[in-house]
Amino acid sequence: MKIKLYLLLLLSTTIFAQQKQVVTSIDTNKNKIGAEFKLTLKTSVNTLSKVVFPNSKNLGPLEVIRSYAVDTIKNKDRYELIKKYGLTQFDSGKYSIPSVKVLINNKPFFTDSIKVEVSNVVVDTLKQKMYDIKPIAEVTSSKSWIWKLFLILVLLAGIAAFVYWWLKIRQKKEIEEEIFKTPIEKATSLLNTLEKKELWQKGEVKAYYSELTDIARNYIEEAIDIPAMESTTSELIEGIRVASLKKKMVLSQETIENLERVLKQADLVKFAKSKPLDFEITEDRKKIEKAIITLDKSIPVVVETEDDMLLNELQRQEQLKLQLKKQRKTQIIMSVGIVVTLILAVFLFLITTRGFDYVKDNILGNPSKELLEGEWIYSEYGNPSVKIETPKVLKRTDLTQSLPKDGMALIKEMQSFVYGSISDNFQLILSTIKYKKEGEIDLSKSMESSLQVLESQGAQNMIVKKEDFETKEGVKGMKGFGTFSRIDGINKTSTKLYYEILLFSQEGGLQQILFLHEEGDKYANQISERILNSVELKKASE
Template sequence: MKHTIFYILFLATLSICNAQSELVKIEADTTNIRIGEQFEIKISVGETENVIIPKLSKLNGLEVIDSLKTDTLKNTISKKYILTGFDSGAFYVPKQQIFIKNQVYETDSLLINVATVKIDTTKVKKFPIKGIKGEPYQFDDYKNIVLIALLLISIVLTTLYFALKRSKDDQVKTFVPKLAPYQEALRNLKLLDAKLLWQNNKIKPYYSELTTIVRNYIERELHVPALEQTTNQIIESLFDFSDAKVIETERDTIKKLKRLFEQADLVKFAKAKPLAEDITSDRKIAEYIINNMQPILEEENSEVSYSTPVVIVQKPVIEKPNTLAKVVLILVTAAVILILSIGLGKVISMSKTSKNQMENVQ
């Protein structure tokens, strides 16, 4: 009776193992590889529902290179792995647990033999030991020298700048009273005579300044924008002012002004060259116009004050650095440049020497 029960249990266990072996399989494309050679393992499961294939575990001496996607074909699921080994010897791929419908199934184990590659040292070509290879020079090798050189150059240039530049900060301010238009015009005529422009054949600049003096007088004294208007516009405005009794002048004076402006336009734009008598006559006409063309002032505003001060800025006379200071600065600059050139020369020579030594070692 006991033998019968044992026999039944043995058959049941054998049937279960056969069922597991048929349901879960593991196989390798090869069981003999060389060091570093890759091989493939495939796990097949004869079921497609509720199947879990975990990652390969407990691999001693073997490494998983890649895990491919799971394939489903009819009623079978397969999973492929790519493995390799970097140590020689015999290594087992242990039994792997597969979960099918919450039940555990185990695969068989695999024995993988990893062999070494035989090398015939007598046929291997030998090479001599190479010497130290010099690295190419970079900016960091000369960074400190360049920074020091730039600092010294900036100091020298700053010293030269402040030593040679003229001071523009200190300015002398003087206050002079503002002249009346009539007085200013007469003074400017005298200054124009002192320049002797037309006597030196500078007729165009002479007439330009002469008409500017007259225009400026008309603008300041009669409040006519003579500096901006043309000759005809000025004459029309003066005739209107004369008819309106705003200015005290005769129409003949306005006509003389027109002839003066026309003569100046011919000189400036048509390059006319009047005779000396005509130039002298025009000078007298300009003074005559200034003397005989004045505004009519009311009694209340008859007194006009021209004492408003004008600020005239004059630059002070500052002595330039003497010759000795210039010579000293030039010598200092030359010395700094010489020191920098010597230092750079030594660095370059040292770098070449070290490079030659490295080449000799090689």
């Protein structure tokens, strides 16, 4: 008898366990006043089942402060649905969360009741200081920052224009001063400038000898027509000897030897790291100056005609124009550099003080932000019609090619309207369908079909969540949302996209709204919220 009773008890327990469809759990049984208890209801059903979780503002003595979206985990041919509630109580004590009813295919199943305890928050006013209420903080408008930035850029442009003008006037004067009538005048002026620099006195002996010999070589090249800048010291001295015979120049052997000695000394300083004594440097400078003056005096004087003088003047003017053009180019580069540097400084300041996202969204530009802040359009689309507010007008398109042939055989009329594309990671599609055969439309199956279309277009690793949806006018439908990955076959990159699908069955037809964008785009999230809040349909007659 005891054995039979035991078997009967075991059998009844097994039957009860098999019938238990909803598993109830809570994150904690004890919490402080106002803190959140997270109640979790979990059930496993097949893909055709319809589950309705309770939608109440209170669960017994506890207030529902948040009703979380249903999480859906697909496991082969079944769905695991997880519904969470955020509960709280503002009075201390022990409470019981009652058993609630969950409908699965219109059959009621009840959750377990759970006991919880709410404790007081102990405040020691002797240790804890009391503070006055803070004054109202002023919020700085982002538009005011844009105006400030615009004024800063205008000021920077004005500064750059002034710098450009100042450099142009200054360098023009310098160019005019640097245009000399004769090579000897130029060489003498450059020698005096070199002495004022006091290079060798500062230890820059190599730089001093380099400039000193360059002045001499430039003079020889301009006055005697010898490629002095490209010649070695030996080639230059030989060229001077040959030119002196051709031009009938009277040059002493001492002048040529002194010039050769200084040039070789300069070669040793530049290439052999030789360091002459101070008096040797002074003597070398005097020898170069004397050699240049002697060479200039030995050049036969050619009496210029008026035509020659005019030609020389034209050459001088042409040289001046070329140098002015070169300096103008330098001025432009300098001005652009100054402006770019100042702009980068402003950008760096804004990034430091306001953050990179602020600069990226407000200065560089953000397409989603521009759509959100642009002029929206409230219009009516399709048949049965859907009223919706969108940032841009939706364009009529033909999406029948994306549907399977067996599905198209059931459709009498389909109208589709689109903005954006899945390849741009931003898309809004509105479709209305009328079927040949009238009857009740299963929104769950329609949702499955919509998700399959996304998968056929390359959606991978799809996470699906579902919940009931109701417009402001009380039209009920179904909402599906979640994320999926889109693989770019060309760039071999993966992008995670967030999607939302709304389905309605009105006037014997199906209305569908699909909106997807890159996950984490806060402006696109606001666009999505505004669009969904604006959706309205004609309420079906009962």
